[in-house]
Amino acid sequence: xxxxxxxxKAWLVKGLELTVMTVMxxxxxxxxxxxFTRYILHNPASWTEELARMxxxxxxxxxxxxxVIRKSHLGVDFFVNKLxxxxxxxxxxxxxxxxxxxxxxxxxxxxxxxxxxxLTNSQPSPALHIEWGYVYLALPISGFxxxxxxxxxxxxxxxxxxxxxLNR
Numbered sequence: 001x002x003x004x005x006x007x008x009k010a011w012l013v014k015g016l017e018l019t020v021m022t023v024m025x026x027x028x029x030x031x032x033x034x035x036f037t038r039y040i041l042h043n044p045a046s047w048t049e050e051l052a053r054m055x056x057x058x059x060x061x062x063x064x065x066x067x068v069i070r071k072s073h074l075g076v077d078f079f080v081n082k083l084x085x086x087x088x089x090x091x092x093x094x095x096x097x098x099x100x101x102x103x104x105x106x107x108x109x110x111x112x113x114x115x116x117x118x119l120t121n122s123q124p125s126p127a128l129h130i131e132w133g134y135v136y137l138a139l140p141i142s143g144f145x146x147x148x149x150x151x152x153x154x155x156x157x158x159x160x161x162x163x164x165x166l167n168r
Contacts, residue, residue, distance in 0.1 A: 009152075012145075013066075013069055016062060016065060016066060016069075016145060017066060019062060020059060020062045020063050020066060023055055023058050023059050023062070024055075024059050026055055027052060027055040027056060027059060030048050030051050030052050030055060031048070031052055033045060033048055034048030034049060034052065046127045047127040047128050049127075050125050050126070050127045050128055051127075051128060054125070054128075054130070054135045057135055057136075057138050058135070058138045061107075061138040061139065061141075061142035062138065062141070062142050062145070064142060064146065065142045065145035065146050065149070068099065068145070068146045068149045068150055068153075069145075069149045071153065073099075075095070080092070085164075086161070086164065089157050089160055089161055089164075090157075090161070092153075092157055093153075093154050093157035093158065093161075096150045096151075096153040096154045096157070097150070097154050099146065099150040100146075100147050100150035100151050100154065103143045103144075103146035103147040103150060104143070104147050106143070107139050107140060107142060107143025107146060107147075108139075108140045108143035108144060108147060110139070111136065111137075111138075111139025111140035111143055112139075112140045114133075114136050114139060115133045115136045115137055115139070115140065116133075118131070118132050118133035118136055119131060119133035119134075
């Protein structure tokens with residue numbers, strides 16, 4: 001059972017990383033095309049800036065999910081590193097619990113509400129005519145990944161604390 005879950009997680013992480021790399025690749029090509037049409041052809045493509053904005057939203061939010069998976073999010077750990085190992089683990093556990101709460105409330109719930117409202121009001125983008133609700137789907141999707149990987153880290157920290165307590 002555990003090996004199946006670990007395989008599923010590895011597959012999920014690889015898929016997420018591949019998605020971010022692909023979206024980032026499209027973003028680079030889009031920006032290069034925008035610069036080319038503006039400065040070389042002197043006839044800027046009207047859709048490149050809008051597409052870049054959309055792709056940047058997806059790249060940033062899904063990239064944040066990968067940051068949580070790799071435990072490489074931005075943090076000020078100067079004071080935390082001065083704590084004993086036990087308190088450091090507890091502090092990390094609290095931080096990841098807060099990240100999970102933020103992801104659940106703001107990204108998943110708030111993102112779902114934003115997507116629903118935007119799709120209900122039908123707000124297409126001016127140049128590409130893509131509904132902004134589909135772009136905002138990046139919020140609940142990345143929120144889901146951030147939530148599950150934060151909870152996984154909290155469980156790891158609890159297990160580590162229990163193991164250290166039992167080895168006393």
